[in-house]
Amino acid sequence: MNLKIALLGGDGIGPEVLAQSVKCLQAVEETFNHHFTYTEGLIGAVAMDKYGSPLPKQTIDLCKASDAILFGTIGTLKYDDNPSARVRPEQGLLQLRRELQLFTNIRPVKIFPTLINKSPLKKHVIFGTDFVIYRELTGGIYFGEKKLSEDGTQASDLCEYSEKEISRITHLAFKAAKNRRKKLTLVDKANVLETSRLWRKVVTRISESYPEVQLDFLFVDNAAMKMMLDPNDFDVILTDNMFGDILSDQGSAICGSKGLLPSASIGNEHAMFEPFHGSYPQAAGKNIANPVASILSTAMMLSHFGLHEESLAVVIAVDKSMKKHVVTRDLNASSKYGTTQVGDFIAGNIIDSD
Amino acid sequence: MNLKIALLGGDGIGPEVLAQSVKCLQAVEETFNHHFTYTEGLIGAVAMDKYGSPLPKQTIDLCKASDAILFGTIGTLKYDDNPSARVRPEQGLLQLRRELQLFTNIRPVKIFPTLINKSPLKKHVIFGTDFVIYRELTGGIYFGEKKLSEDGTQASDLCEYSEKEISRITHLAFKAAKNRRKKLTLVDKANVLETSRLWRKVVTRISESYPEVQLDFLFVDNAAMKMMLDPNDFDVILTDNMFGDILSDQGSAICGSKGLLPSASIGNEHAMFEPFHGSYPQAAGKNIANPVASILSTAMMLSHFGLHEESLAVVIAVDKSMKKHVVTRDLNASSKYGTTQVGDFIAGNIIDSD
Ligand SMILES: [Mg+2]
Numbered sequence: 001m002n003l004k005i006a007l008l009g010g011d012g013i014g015p016e017v018l019a020q021s022v023k024c025l026q027a028v029e030e031t032f033n034h035h036f037t038y039t040e041g042l043i044g045a046v047a048m049d050k051y052g053s054p055l056p057k058q059t060i061d062l063c064k065a066s067d068a069i070l071f072g073t074i075g076t077l078k079y080d081d082n083p084s085a086r087v088r089p090e091q092g093l094l095q096l097r098r099e100l101q102l103f104t105n106i107r108p109v110k111i112f113p114t115l116i117n118k119s120p121l122k123k124h125v126i127f128g129t130d131f132v133i134y135r136e137l138t139g140g141i142y143f144g145e146k147k148l149s150e151d152g153t154q155a156s157d158l159c160e161y162s163e164k165e166i167s168r169i170t171h172l173a174f175k176a177a178k179n180r181r182k183k184l185t186l187v188d189k190a191n192v193l194e195t196s197r198l199w200r201k202v203v204t205r206i207s208e209s210y211p212e213v214q215l216d217f218l219f220v221d222n223a224a225m226k227m228m229l230d231p232n233d234f235d236v237i238l239t240d241n242m243f244g245d246i247l248s249d250q251g252s253a254i255c256g257s258k259g260l261l262p263s264a265s266i267g268n269e270h271a272m273f274e275p276f277h278g279s280y281p282q283a284a285g286k287n288i289a290n291p292v293a294s295i296l297s298t299a300m301m302l303s304h305f306g307l308h309e310e311s312l313a314v315v316i317a318v319d320k321s322m323k324k325h326v327v328t329r330d331l332n333a334s335s336k337y338g339t340t341q342v343g344d345f346i347a348g349n350i351i352d353s354d
Numbered sequence: 355m356n357l358k359i360a361l362l363g364g365d366g367i368g369p370e371v372l373a374q375s376v377k378c379l380q381a382v383e384e385t386f387n388h389h390f391t392y393t394e395g396l397i398g399a400v401a402m403d404k405y406g407s408p409l410p411k412q413t414i415d416l417c418k419a420s421d422a423i424l425f426g427t428i429g430t431l432k433y434d435d436n437p438s439a440r441v442r443p444e445q446g447l448l449q450l451r452r453e454l455q456l457f458t459n460i461r462p463v464k465i466f467p468t469l470i471n472k473s474p475l476k477k478h479v480i481f482g483t484d485f486v487i488y489r490e491l492t493g494g495i496y497f498g499e500k501k502l503s504e505d506g507t508q509a510s511d512l513c514e515y516s517e518k519e520i521s522r523i524t525h526l527a528f529k530a531a532k533n534r535r536k537k538l539t540l541v542d543k544a545n546v547l548e549t550s551r552l553w554r555k556v557v558t559r560i561s562e563s564y565p566e567v568q569l570d571f572l573f574v575d576n577a578a579m580k581m582m583l584d585p586n587d588f589d590v591i592l593t594d595n596m597f598g599d600i601l602s603d604q605g606s607a608i609c610g611s612k613g614l615l616p617s618a619s620i621g622n623e624h625a626m627f628e629p630f631h632g633s634y635p636q637a638a639g640k641n642i643a644n645p646v647a648s649i650l651s652t653a654m655m656l657s658h659f660g661l662h663e664e665s666l667a668v669v670i671a672v673d674k675s676m677k678k679h680v681v682t683r684d685l686n687a688s689s690k691y692g693t694t695q696v697g698d699f700i701a702g703n704i705i706d707s708d
Pocket residue numbers: 245246249575576
């Protein structure tokens with residue numbers, strides 16, 4: 001298969017972990033006889049510094065002309081700690097998601113058996129946890145109108161949702177549930193929010209087309225509790241943009257390392273794959289960042305294009321790196337392996353698996 | 355001391371657990387020679403069923419004429435599962451908080467040493483956890499304008515904050531931090547939300563008046579992670595209404611039982627005390643609800659009026675109930691004690707402590 005892949009490393013540790021993903025994809029090309037091309041584009045603080053915009057037009061054009069986008073991470077301390085900055089690196093990612101209409105963020109939360117001891121949760125609580133969060137990604141309060149009064153004493157953010165926005169992600173989530181344990185939990189705050197009540201109404205109506213899937217409802221505060229007390233009871237979680245942001249980060253903490261989980265952002269025409277974690281600018285350039293989440297996001301990409309055997313080869317190579325303790329220091333404080341060594345090991349094992 | 359106390363039992367298990375609190379306060383009266391009067395008022399679904407409103411005028415009047423309000427819980431399945439209901443029991447509580455200008459919700463999260471094994475978190479993660487959440491309670495998206503388009507396909511909720519709203523709770527939180535471990539964490543989403551950026555600006559300015567307190571910032575998704583990975587690092591968390599709702603429920607799950615944690619809602623003129631947990635309508639009337647959170651909220655009330663010795667007597671009696679295993683079934687599945695028996699034991703030990 002030929003694939004045109006856009007590489008957007010972004011800020012912080014993004015470029016380093018993405019470089020390991022490319023190594024792994026090159027190993028896949030070699031092993032399975034595919035041909036992928038890679039073109040780099042700028043986004044985030046690095047794009048602001050160079051072009052004055054967190055999402056330059058040439059980056060948008062590149063993404064639109066690509067089959068898939070591999071994304072690193074975004075955000076730097078320089079902009080985070082400056083509340084008066086009006087243009088922010090994160091806007092690059094938000095704009096890109098909206099521009100490409102990547103309306104669904106998919107975040108699997110599954111614990112690696114070899115790493116169950118890394119979880120902050122007790123073994124009997126975390127055991128068997130395997131769920132996936134479908135987070136709406138282009139609507140809600142992150143994109144609604146923002147206002148600051150002229151005297152700077154009054155601010156507002158508008159949360160909006162339409163039936164159409166809710167409907168398209170809901171179908172994807174129900175289809176996923178059908179192929180899993182057939183349970184879908186809508187997380188909302190329908191006892192207080194009008195948008196949540198619209199979600200409940202639309203999702204309830206759509207559920208009639210998926211009679212084999214059990215639908216239940218959970219308020220977001222209860223969901224945050226349940227993720228601590230009973231995470232293995234979840235199968236597919238469907239929720240809005242902001243609730244999904246909070247819950248998927250809480251979900252990643254379940255696994256004990258922020259560096260392990262991949263994610264996909266899917267639209268009708270484009271697809272982007274990225275690690276779950278942030279840009280950890282403090283770790284940038286030190287060869288200590290864990291590349292596994294980024295590498296596993298390439299496995300999600302390969303699956304997305306139907307390359308299931310190739311995807312599995314990547315996952316198996318990652319699993320082997322854990323079993324052989326070829327991991328970064330976040331997983332083993334005394335590890336001698338850095339970002340590039342872990343990437344080399346995993347890529348090497350993709351080739352050897354042939 | 356003479357105190358006029360309004361009792362709002364509300365829905366579900368609220369009235370049952372509140373009855374145990376009254377027993378304990380009567381024990382305090384007897385032991386320490388105070389005189390409290392108790393007047394009941396209706397709120398929530400029970401008020402809707404009787405008066406057609408979740409917050410009848412006579413309840414507001416009662417609360418305004420009282421020194422303190424002891425609140426039970428609110429919400430029933432009947433209304434939760436009906437997304438088309440326009441008037442909801444929870445509106446009673448939201449309205450009351452706004453009517454009395456109870457702008458600060460205070461939620462201590464502290465693990466009872468006897469119950470550390472109940473936590474879903476590993477012992478080394480949870481050990482030493484002792485923080486308090488200051489949640490803004492009368493502003494933000496829960497109170498902003500709600501809209502539903504005429505054809506029912508578009509909904510919105512508005513999140514608004516003013517400098518004044520942020521400022522008054524911020525001072526309370528800094529004062530609390532000064533008397534604790536001198537650390538305040540503002541939780542927001544300032545990389546995306548305009549309201550969060552206003553919070554950051556106002557809190558940063560106010561921090562200059564509290565130089566002994568260390569201020570840091572955390573995005574809400576990172577806070578949800580940290581509460582799982584590193585909860586004992588928090589001291590005082592300051593946050594807005596919705597983030598506080600989610601994080602304080604996540605915080606309660608840390609303790610392993612939803613029935614243990616009290617809370618206070620404070621304004622300039624009124625003060626309300628209530629358990630942290632929900633109305634669990636499934637448990638109502640079965641004498642199985644844990645009354646400890648409600649009883650500990652009376653301890654917060656006693657402290658609020660400067661009755662520190664009395665407050666401590668309540669806490670010590672609760673601690674004794676745990677050490678003697680006089681607990682409800684949520685803490686010990688084979689327990690033979692119900693709600694009223696636990697209430698009797700704790701009240702009895704307040705008297706005996708004299
Ligand atoms: Mg996040």
